[in-house]
Amino acid sequence: MSRKATxxxxxxxxxxxxxxxxxxxAIAPVSGVAAEVLRRVLExxxxxxxxxxxxxxxxxxxxxxxxxxxxxxxxxxxxxWVDKGLLxxxxxxxxxxxxxxxxxxxxxxxxxxxxxxxxFSDAQIGAIIEHMRDE
Amino acid sequence: MFAVAVIDTSVFVADALSKRRTGATTRVLRxxxxxxxLVVLCEEIRSELTGVLARQAGxxxxxxxxHFYTVFDRASWLTPVPEEPHHLVAVQGHSxxxxxxxxxxxxxxxxxxxxxxxxxxxxxxANTRHFPPGATxxxxxxxxxxxxxxx
Numbered sequence: 001m002s003r004k005a006t007x008x009x010x011x012x013x014x015x016x017x018x019x020x021x022x023x024x025x026a027i028a029p030v031s032g033v034a035a036e037v038l039r040r041v042l043e044x045x046x047x048x049x050x051x052x053x054x055x056x057x058x059x060x061x062x063x064x065x066x067x068x069x070x071x072x073x074x075x076x077x078x079x080x081w082v083d084k085g086l087l088x089x090x091x092x093x094x095x096x097x098x099x100x101x102x103x104x105x106x107x108x109x110x111x112x113x114x115x116x117x118x119x120f121s122d123a124q125i126g127a128i129i130e131h132m133r134d135e
Numbered sequence: 136m137f138a139v140a141v142i143d144t145s146v147f148v149a150d151a152l153s154k155r156r157t158g159a160t161t162r163v164l165r166x167x168x169x170x171x172x173l174v175v176l177c178e179e180i181r182s183e184l185t186g187v188l189a190r191q192a193g194x195x196x197x198x199x200x201x202h203f204y205t206v207f208d209r210a211s212w213l214t215p216v217p218e219e220p221h222h223l224v225a226v227q228g229h230s231x232x233x234x235x236x237x238x239x240x241x242x243x244x245x246x247x248x249x250x251x252x253x254x255x256x257x258x259x260x261a262n263t264r265h266f267p268p269g270a271t272x273x274x275x276x277x278x279x280x281x282x283x284x285x286x
Contacts, residue, residue: 026248071165072157084286085137086171103169110168110205111156117192119154128152129145129262132187133231 010041011102015088017042061090061098070104070111137171138283139253141239143260144183146280147203151188159280160261166284168205173253176210177238211250213241225272229265239275259283 012020020038028035067087068075081087082097089097120128142163149160167174181199188194200207215237222240226232239258242250256275260266266277278286 023249026252030246030248071162073162081166081284086166086284087169088171106168106205107165110165113202113204114198115151115202116198117152117188117194120152120191121154122158125149125152125261128187128191129148130264132144132148133183133229133265 012041013090013100060101062101062104064097064099067099067104070107072111138255138257139173139175139242139250140167140257140259140283141175141235141275142167142180142206143235143258143262143266144180144187145261146259147184148187148191149261149280151194151199151202152192159284163259163280163283164203164206168209170209173250174206174210175238175242175250176207176212177215177234177241178212179215179234180238181207183234211242211247213238213245213247216240216244225270227265227267232262232265235260235266236272236275240273243273257283 020042024035024038027038062070064075064078067078071078078087078099079097082089082099087099088103089099091097146160146163149158150164153161155161163172166172184203185194185196185199188199215234218233218237222233222236223230225236235258239256242256258266258272258275258277259280260277261280263279268278268282270277
């Protein structure tokens with residue numbers, strides 16, 4: 001490895017592996033370098049490379065109710081989002097939907113990020129949005 | 136991937152200034168942090184957002200970057216195409232809004248076949264007067280945060 005190279009470690013799920021494999025033909029004409037990097041990522045995952053499902057620890061996933069708490073919606077909404085493809089989930093052999101904890105950590109980070117200054121009602125925000133490009 | 140979406144400044148403004156944390160704008164941005172909604176943005180939108188929040192609530196550029204970091208770092212940042220008369224028509228004659236449709240159009244000229252290939256494309260705005268829900272431009276459907284979540 002050259003001194004300017006960066007060594008990275010990533011978690012690659014079977015689903016992500018399939019997505020990368022499917023996207024490679026489209027990426028190669030755009031950037032041969034990017035395609036080569038992705039090929040190296042796939043080659044570095046010999047378990048996935050032979051087509052075996054990588055079993056991830058149960059604690060890597062959260063329940064629907066925990067996901068609902070973090071997103072601030074009902075569990076039914078989370079199920080709807082998963083079914084529509086808005087949100088990625090893992091389906092257990094028993095058919096239970098589980099949301100990757102890494103997803104919830106990003107949403108929790110957004111929820112916790114500061115929002116300084118005064119807050120407004122929906123009506124006041126509507127007026128601000130209506131005229132924000134007039135100023 | 137669920138959809139590619141240009142998120143208008145109004146959505147970020149509504150999230151930043153709202154008393155509530157349960158509104159559709161905030162829920163759309165939460166989804167935008169986790170990748171199934173592929174967000175397209177441009178520096179002009181971020182700059183406008185910073186200006187609006189500075190005037191309305193005293194936010195600094197650092198405040199904007201800190202609060203929206205998880206959205207911004209997942210977004211595709213493109214350069215809007217140059218303005219032409221038809222862009223003005225698309226946004227009901229409001230010249231300051233053309234940046235939104237111009238950055239949407241930019242996916243076709245920015246060597247991003249991954250974005251073009253996603254069938255569902257939306258311009259998400261909280262301003263229904265300038266971006267009437269259901270109207271289309273360059274394959275992008277104008278929608279509100281609420282309607283996007285209901286699709």
